[in-house]
Amino acid sequence: MAIKQVAVPDGRARIIHTGLTEEIVIPARRNWFALSFLPIWLALWSLGGIVAVYALFTEFQLFLLVWLCGWALGWLYAASTIAWQLFGGETIRVEAGKLIHSCRAPLWNRELAYDVAQIRGLSPDRGPSFFEGAQFQTPLLTYGRIGVIKFHYGAKTIHMASSLDEAEGRQLVDWLAARLPLSAGQ
Incomplete structure (x- = not known):
């Protein structure tokens, strides 16, 4: 051998x-798993946020407003992770x-x-x-x-x-x- x-x-x-x-x-450092997973997650997360904003404007709900604050933090974290790893x-x-x-x-x-x-x-x-x-x-x-x-x-x-x-x-x-x-x- x-x-x-x-x-x-x-x-x-x-x-x-x-x-x-x-x-x-x-x-x-680039993590290829994160770079392949996070854009898909971010697209679906964005879609969920758009639906939640539409629902909020249709009928105001305090829970939905609080949820959107958490949604925004999650979106920023995922986007900043992608930006950091690429650039x-x-x-x-x-x-x-x-x-x-x-x-x-x-x-x-x-x-x-x-x-x-x-x-x-x-x-x-x-x-x-x-x-x-x-x-x-x-x-x-x-x-x-x-x-x-x-x-x-x-x-x-x-x-x-x-x-x-x-x-x-x-x-x-x-x-x-x-x-x-x-x-x-x-």
Whole structure:
């Protein structure tokens, strides 16, 4: 029986050099089950919402109004999950004494800057597993709470790089540690 050699996989993140700065660019992880299921669910969910709005205008019902509020939240969650997986991503860079983390998707962009002098305990983390619902989690809703890079910032633990595996997170922690002051890794 022949033994097949396993190729060493490349990482998903890219380090981009732009002039005087470097940044880590991380595309969103695509889950093909979610991307095939959610558009169908969203179409049926939209149809249900249209029927409910029609019924609400025909005869006002408080229950239906409350249900439509939940319907809208479900619709936004499904649409944002699709948008994140198709077009979203994260960037991480160190510049001017700040660690800057941004998440972007269509119609949504969030960028936070952390004072590098206040960062402690920079380390890799395992990130969420498939069974913890990782395929449906997006930084649009869980910003700073999931990811394979973590650090302590004051009394809060910050997570980044939600679309990566633990091994790649370890590589990026090493990359970041070389660019942060020595106190950040402690």
